[in-house]
Amino acid sequence: xxxxxEVLERAIEGLxxxxxxxxxxxxxxxxxxxxxxxxxxAPRPRWWRRRWTIEVTPxxxxxxxxxxxxxxxxxRAGREGPVPTVVETAALATSxxxxxxxxxxxxxxxxxxxxxxxDFNDWSATATPxxxxxxxxxxxxxxxxxxxxxxxxxVVNGTVWRPDPQTSVVEDEFGRPNSVVTIGGA
Amino acid sequence: MTDExxxxxxxxxxxxDRDSFAGLVERYRDRLGRYAVRMLxxxxxxxxxxxxxxxxxxxxxxxxxxxxxxxxxxxxxxxRCRTYAARRTRSQEVVVxxxxxxxxxxxxxxxxxxxxxxxxxxALGQLPSEQRxxxxxxxxxxxxxxxxEAITGARSSALRMxxxxxxxxxxxxxxxxxxx
Numbered sequence: 001x002x003x004x005x006e007v008l009e010r011a012i013e014g015l016x017x018x019x020x021x022x023x024x025x026x027x028x029x030x031x032x033x034x035x036x037x038x039x040x041x042a043p044r045p046r047w048w049r050r051r052w053t054i055e056v057t058p059x060x061x062x063x064x065x066x067x068x069x070x071x072x073x074x075x076r077a078g079r080e081g082p083v084p085t086v087v088e089t090a091a092l093a094t095s096x097x098x099x100x101x102x103x104x105x106x107x108x109x110x111x112x113x114x115x116x117x118x119d120f121n122d123w124s125a126t127a128t129p130x131x132x133x134x135x136x137x138x139x140x141x142x143x144x145x146x147x148x149x150x151x152x153x154x155v156v157n158g159t160v161w162r163p164d165p166q167t168s169v170v171e172d173e174f175g176r177p178n179s180v181v182t183i184g185g186a
Numbered sequence: 187m188t189d190e191x192x193x194x195x196x197x198x199x200x201x202x203d204r205d206s207f208a209g210l211v212e213r214y215r216d217r218l219g220r221y222a223v224r225m226l227x228x229x230x231x232x233x234x235x236x237x238x239x240x241x242x243x244x245x246x247x248x249x250x251x252x253x254x255x256x257x258x259x260x261x262x263x264x265x266r267c268r269t270y271a272a273r274r275t276r277s278q279e280v281v282v283x284x285x286x287x288x289x290x291x292x293x294x295x296x297x298x299x300x301x302x303x304x305x306x307x308x309a310l311g312q313l314p315s316e317q318r319x320x321x322x323x324x325x326x327x328x329x330x331x332x333x334x335e336a337i338t339g340a341r342s343s344a345l346r347m348x349x350x351x352x353x354x355x356x357x358x359x360x361x362x363x364x365x366x
Contacts (some may be wrong), residue, residue, distance in 0.1 A: 002247070007360045011306035017328045019219040019235060029240045033207065035240060043200055043247035070248045105350065107343035136346045172239065 102145045102183060104152075106130060109137025111156045118152030118178075120145055125155045147184025153177070188212070193252040200247060207247075211240050215254065217327070218263050224322050225267045227311045231274060235266040242266070258305055260327075264319065288330045309359040313352055316340075320348035321356070 012081035022028070104116045114130040120143060121127040151170065154162040162180035163169045172178050188209040198206035218239065222232035239262045243250070250258045262361070310318050319338065323329045324345075331342045338345065 005357070008357050011309075011356070011360060012325050015224055015306060015310075016220070019223040019229075020214045021215060021219045021236075025219075025233065025237070026208055029211050029237050030205070030208050032237060032241050033204065033244050036245075037204070042202075042204075043244060055232070072230075105347050107346050127259070133350055136349070138346050138350050159310060 028169050036119040038184060050129070081103070102181065103142045104130065104138060104154075105133075106139045106154050106156075107137055108154075108156055111137075111139065113157055115155050116141060116152055117155055119150045120152070125158065130154075145183045149180060149182045151178040151180055153179060192255040196252045196255060198249060198251065200245070207240075207244055210243075210255070214259055215240075218259065221260075221322055221327055222263060222267055224307070224310060224317060224326060225315075226270055226274075228274075231270050235270045236263065239263045240265050240288075243271060257333055257336060260333075262324075264323075264337050265271055267319075268315070305360060306356065309356050312359060317352040317355070319346045320345050321352035324349045325353075 106114055115125050116130060117123045117125055117130045128141055128143060130141045132138070138161055146172045151172065152164070153176070154164070156162055160174055163177040167179040167181065169177045172182055190209060192213075194208065195206045195209045200211075201300065205225075219236050222236045222322070223229060226232045226235060239259065242262055243259055309361055310321075313321070320334065320340075323330075323334050323337065329337070334345050335342050335352065340348075
């Protein structure tokens with residue numbers, strides 16, 4: 001842990017201290033509720049006292065069974081697929097104009113490795129690996145970029161091509177989906 | 187404070203015993219108050235937003251799942267804080283900025299616990315509200331991303347990025363405070 005991490009962790013502990021609310025806070029809330037309450041505004045139970053009736057017919061049972069079989073089939077197909085599973089992905093590229101530093105982020109808890117490929121590194125899958133940021137499944141890297149328009153994508157586990165879902169997507173000459181980031185208003 | 191469960195208190199209130207709601211207020215006021223104070227950076231606004239939250243919760247208590255009162259209440263509070271923050275941005279921006287500046291000036295160069303807490307209160311005020319919200323829910327309220335999704339309506343991936351960015355920015359701001 002760096003000194004800066006330690007300062008942040010100590011600060012978080014400080015933030016967890018209980019607040020000093022006015023001693024009469026609860027009284028004020030209850031007075032406000034009493035003043036506000038009219039017969040229409042008094043709370044009444046709703047959803048959990050509602051009575052639900054489910055009608056079962058032979059046809060609906062057959063349909064449910066068919067759906068069950070389909071779901072199991074799809075589930076097995078997913079497990080047996082050759083593509084590594086990334087539970088969740090989303091990414092964002094932002095830039096700091098003065099420093100010309102662009103940060104690439106990807107949330108991929110199921111990934112073993114992530115890299116970013118693009119115009120800026122000749123689409124090399126090994127030139128710009130992302131590092132794990134923390135236990136949240138977040139990967140990141142910063143790349144110094146000159147002003148301009150760049151196409152890029154993420155490569156997960158060395159094989160899975162992922163455009164950034166938070167940006168517009170354009171296809172390259174091979175039909176692969178890429179994202180676009182513009183630096184410095186170019 | 188009563189030992190009665192949330193479910194039991196809610197049943198009483200829904201049965202017409204309004205005073206039982208005070209037990210729920212007592213149980214949740216400090217935890218929710220902490221979030222409101224840290225989020226809004228201002229005791230008066232925080233207490234107003236919190237009171238508003240409890241009044242709205244009382245009115246809508248019939249819509250709450252009895253086993254999910256806490257997260258449901260958080261959802262209302264997060265929305266109320268957003269509304270108060272937006273209202274303040276429109277009408278009192280200068281006053282708030284001054285108050286934060288005064289707090290920051292009061293930090294001085296001391297590295298003791300109170301000074302760090304004041305420094306991070308100031309630093310939190312520098313964050314975009316979405317990042318501040320995500321950071322507080324994750325690191326101060328210790329909520330899971332699943333709960334945060336339900337409370338904020340934002341996707342888990344977006345929340346993780348906001349938390350990451352908030353940590354990076356706070357680390358930078360606090361390092362500047364310590365260095366100065």
